[in-house]
Amino acid sequence: MSPRKPPSRRPAGVTPTGGAASAPRAASALAATTPWSYAPAPESREIVSIRPRYGLFIDGRERAPIDGEVTVTYNPATEEPLAEIAKGSPADADRAIEAAERAHRKVWSRLAPRERAKYLYRISRIMQERSREFAVTETLDSGKPIRESRDVDVPLAAAHFWYYAGWADKLDYAVPGRSPESLGVVGQVIPWNFPLLMLAWKIAPALAAGNTVVLKPASTTPLTALLFADVCRQAELPDGVVNIVTGPGSTGMSILTDPRIAKVAFTGSTAVGIKIAQGIAGQGKALTLELGGKAANIVFDDAALDQAVEGVINGIFFNQGEVCCAGSRLLVQESIADEFIARLRDRMGTLRVGDPMDKNTDVGAINSRDQMEKIAELVASGVAEGADLWQPACDLPSRGWFFRPTLFTGVAQSHRIAREEIFGPVLAAITFRTIDEAIEKANNTAYGLSAGIWTEKGSRILDVAARLKAGVVWANTFNRFDPTAPFGGYKESGYGREGGVQGLHAYLRMS
Secondary structure, eight states, X not given: OOOOOOOSSOOTTOOSSSOTTSOHHHHHHHHHHSOOOOOOOBOOGGGOOOOSEEOEEETTEEEOOTTOXXXXXXXXXXXXXXXXXXXXXXXXXXXXXXXXXXXHHHTGGGSOHHHHHHHHHHHHHHHHHTHHHHHHHHHHHHOOOHHHIIIXXXXXXXXXXXXXXXXXXXXXXXXXXXXXXXXXXXXXXXXXXXXXXXXXXXXXXXXXXXXXXXXXXXXXXXXXXXXHHHHHHHTTOOTTSEEEOOOOHHHHHHHHTOTTEEEEEEESOHHHHHHHHHHTTTSOOEEEEEOOOOOEEEEOTTSOHHHHHHHHHHHHHGGGGOOTTOOOEEEEEGGGHHHHHHHHHHHHTTOOBSOTTBTTOSBOOOSOHHHHHHHHHHHHHHHHTTOEEEOOOOOOOSSSOOOOOEEEESOOTTSHHHHSOOOSSEEEEEEESSHHHHHHHHHOSSOOSEEEEEOSOHHHHXXXXXXXXXXXXXXXXXXXXXXXXXXXXXXXXXXXXXXXXXXXXXXXXXX
């Protein structure tokens, strides 16, 4: 990892010549001339033991795929193979669905709700106890910085199981006046950007509601799902309650379209979501889709600018921008645009891009070569269409799939970078003059997953939030999640909600 550029202020806790009493002028002069940098702080890989080969997790046991085929999962930061992964087929999916159906009929649906809750609590505790193992595995397999895996993904995943464990014996209170029942076997397909967290978002409410699960993780990031299978064994979860089938997208589609699947949950691209909706049309399945996004982060002229800069940075460069709700469109009021963009560039210049296993890294590796090429193609289109590109000066690692943080100014609404989901560390800045213009531009998209508002006025927050066509609206913050809060979108961002009691409703049949 290359050292970052010198910061504008002396790092907290560091004195220039050995004393807190050093003159401010001397400290300021030294900060301007001394190349402060971060020493490498790598997380140890020794905490995890990645096996050479993994099978499918069906009916409580590891199974070899019927066809005997495997794929390879790679470390995006080094391009080195991590493990061979079983390539599940529709025949393997059939075995998993059969096991889940049997477990639902004979065990899980008959179990007292309080007993089901005990299993979810146990899973949550084990995930917390093995949190470092999960964090390292997630970073090695996905390319996200270890700091994010450690501080966001793993704690939130454990919290979802803890939260829904509390609901397991209170389902009557979740739907007052109704008699809730489990649906049966649910089919779930999750993406590669938040492999463990998306697993928790889906499995936890499904089990709390009394359903059993067949889950297919993304082909490029299966390792934390397979590690979760080990947690299920450790928690002594009854056989067949959770089944994990790795493999290509066609295997996932065979799971979701199977007539024995009562509920479908998918997180991923809008294009695949459309195919799934078409594939299960007329089957009467319950369905939730959490798809793409092109969120607007709106900065008004009365916003606290430094706070807003940090929010915009977090909104687009968190997880390398590989976030469906990323704030990839910056709408900044014209009167402060120049100053805000200048501050934003200064802050981007301090971002550390490099080894995801280094605790100092801000922006890690892109998940795959295919995704990196897609990002590069869309960035090239932005230049070709006349937008102004700016990237901070930074050396990228010689190996691995990395992309510089990128800012476009002079962006028009018609540009592809303003309309299409890039799913990378690329921000498109657009100016506005009035509140009405900001709302019109924010809503001028096929998506409707999230949005951000930056202003000092509470009345403006309430007014703008009510007029934005987005499922989640953050005010003076961005990318904040909680198990108790529902998440989902409108338009081509999908429908249904995950999280909170609303996420539980999706897994219940009401009578």
